[in-house]
Amino acid sequence: xxxxxxAFQTALALILGLDPDLIGIVTxxxxxxxxxxxxxxxxxxxxxxxxxxxxxPGRGVLIVALNALMGLPPxxxxxxxxLLLSRAGPLGELGLLFTPGAMVIAQVILVLPIIAALTRQQxxxxxxxxxxxxxxxxxxxxxxxxxxxxxxxxxxxxxxxAGFGRASAEVGAVMIVxxxxxxxxxxxxxAIVLETSKGxxxxxxxxxxxxxxxxxxxxxxxxxxxxxxxRRVG
Amino acid sequence: xxxxxRLTRPGLTLVALGLMGASLDASAQDEARFITLASTTSTQNxxxxxxxxPRFREASDIEVRVVAVGTGQAFEIARRGDxxxxxxxxxxxxxxxxxxxxxxxxxxxxxxxxxxxxPSDDPAGIxxxxxxxxxxxxxxxxxxxxxxxxxxxGTNRAELRLWEAAGVEPGGEWYRELGSGMGPTLNxxxxxxxxxxxxxxxxxxxxxxxxxxxxxxxxEALFNQYGSLLIDPERHPHLKHDLAEQWHDxxxxxxxxxxxxxxxxxxxxxFFPNAAK
Numbered sequence: 001x002x003x004x005x006x007a008f009q010t011a012l013a014l015i016l017g018l019d020p021d022l023i024g025i026v027t028x029x030x031x032x033x034x035x036x037x038x039x040x041x042x043x044x045x046x047x048x049x050x051x052x053x054x055x056x057p058g059r060g061v062l063i064v065a066l067n068a069l070m071g072l073p074p075x076x077x078x079x080x081x082x083l084l085l086s087r088a089g090p091l092g093e094l095g096l097l098f099t100p101g102a103m104v105i106a107q108v109i110l111v112l113p114i115i116a117a118l119t120r121q122q123x124x125x126x127x128x129x130x131x132x133x134x135x136x137x138x139x140x141x142x143x144x145x146x147x148x149x150x151x152x153x154x155x156x157x158x159x160x161x162a163g164f165g166r167a168s169a170e171v172g173a174v175m176i177v178x179x180x181x182x183x184x185x186x187x188x189x190x191a192i193v194l195e196t197s198k199g200x201x202x203x204x205x206x207x208x209x210x211x212x213x214x215x216x217x218x219x220x221x222x223x224x225x226x227x228x229x230x231r232r233v234g
Numbered sequence: 235x236x237x238x239x240r241l242t243r244p245g246l247t248l249v250a251l252g253l254m255g256a257s258l259d260a261s262a263q264d265e266a267r268f269i270t271l272a273s274t275t276s277t278q279n280x281x282x283x284x285x286x287x288p289r290f291r292e293a294s295d296i297e298v299r300v301v302a303v304g305t306g307q308a309f310e311i312a313r314r315g316d317x318x319x320x321x322x323x324x325x326x327x328x329x330x331x332x333x334x335x336x337x338x339x340x341x342x343x344x345x346x347x348x349x350x351x352x353p354s355d356d357p358a359g360i361x362x363x364x365x366x367x368x369x370x371x372x373x374x375x376x377x378x379x380x381x382x383x384x385x386x387x388g389t390n391r392a393e394l395r396l397w398e399a400a401g402v403e404p405g406g407e408w409y410r411e412l413g414s415g416m417g418p419t420l421n422x423x424x425x426x427x428x429x430x431x432x433x434x435x436x437x438x439x440x441x442x443x444x445x446x447x448x449x450x451x452x453x454e455a456l457f458n459q460y461g462s463l464l465i466d467p468e469r470h471p472h473l474k475h476d477l478a479e480q481w482h483d484x485x486x487x488x489x490x491x492x493x494x495x496x497x498x499x500x501x502x503x504x505f506f507p508n509a510a511k
Binding site for chain 2: 007088089092095097098180194196197199200201
């Protein structure tokens with residue numbers, strides 16, 4: 001297929017050419033998705049660990065809800081955030097619609113359930129192994145959260161990467177709340193949608209390859225850091 | 235073990251806040267000097283904005299941030315107070331928008347025309363039709379696949395009016411409502427060898443034609459008028475009405491009209507300025 005070869009050439013030319021527009025788009029993509037994952041992690045890691053450690057009424061419902069929300073369609077999250085941030089909506093005063101901030105909020109909603117649900121599962125398993133030891137040491141449940149999270153850190157790194165993958169790959173939410181404004185809210189995925197709709201399929205696919213390479217790079221970096229740390233821990 | 239974690243946590247928080255600040259900051263920086271314009275995909279996809287916005291910015295130092303959606307959605311965005319200005323192509327809808335009190339002013343800016351594209355062997359034989367009504371009737375009679383936007387966009391609304399004028403109630407196996415933008419509709423039409431109605435700008439700038447060809451154009455009923463609307467500041471006091479007014483006036487000015495006329499794709503002028511003098 002001549003078109004496919006063309007897409008790889010386009011991708012290569014895009015990367016090698018260091019096109020300033022592309023760099024802006026890539027930077028914004030990374031910034032928005034990293035910020036979303038960090039904010040989501042700050043909430044979801046302790047939340048997931050807490051759900052793993054405490055027994056309370058409605059816990060089962062909460063776990064099922066979190067698991068179900070992992071499959072939340074991005075366009076639904078986007079629509080909800082749009083209605084929230086629209087001037088006619090409850091948070092309209094903030095003027096966040098069509099800004100990177102709105103995109104971060106939408107992605108936090110998408111990523112948070114994934115991190116919380118998977119953290120809950122990992123911490124619960126780990127706690128099963130350490131429960132007796134921790135109890136005999138008289139460690140309170142609240143104090144166990146950081147201990148267990150730290151001990152599960154390598155597994156949780158993969159969880160965060162899964163969250164980052166979800167954030168950087170979705171287009172439905174950022175398209176609605178960001179508006180795909182050139183130079184302001186255009187990210188990799190919305191740029192791909194735009195080029196596809198222009199019928200410039202080689203460029204669209206080329207951008208797709210760049211995005212894939214970028215996500216691979218982030219994963220490789222995380223893997224490298226993880227391996228080094230693991231070796232040091234022994 | 236725990237100690238380490240306590241040390242890393244505030245660090246992480248700082249990084250997160252810093253990043254968030256950085257990403258939000260970009261939008262706050264030139265708060266005063268930009269407006270949000272809700273417009274159609276045809277103006278964006280053809281590259282018109284890339285050509286004329288820098289000229290407006292040079293003249294006014296105002297950045298125009300374009301959210302390109304279907305005309306129906308553009309009205310909705312403006313109705314909710316999320317855009318300072320509108321540039322769309324559904325004169326009937328625009329006049330209703332003014333009558334309902336959402337916009338204070340509407341003006342003709344430019345026009346082009348709709349075209350019917352389809353498989354180059356033209357199975358319904360529309361290329362020698364005398365009128366758009368005849369062309370559409372031919373497609374319906376031949377039950378040749380027709381890809382409709384089906385998304386309440388300006389083009390979709392115009393298409394439905396044309397079917398009505400042709401006395402055809404489109405439906406059935408051959409009439410496919412896609413619910414997508416102009417570009418995606420052309421992509422799909424190219425993929426399934428279907429007829430489709432497109433604005434000329436999107437068609438000319440479109441790169442993935444495959445077997446599609448322009449088969450019918452030139453009927454007066456295919457006239458496609460674009461209008462600029464100023465949103466009512468009383469309903470939405472937060473809007474940047476003054477800046478939006480400068481944009482609106484510039485579009486209608488000699489400079490703006492010349493910028494529109496100068497825009498060409500593949501050597502073809504795609505929009506013809508026609509603001510009232």
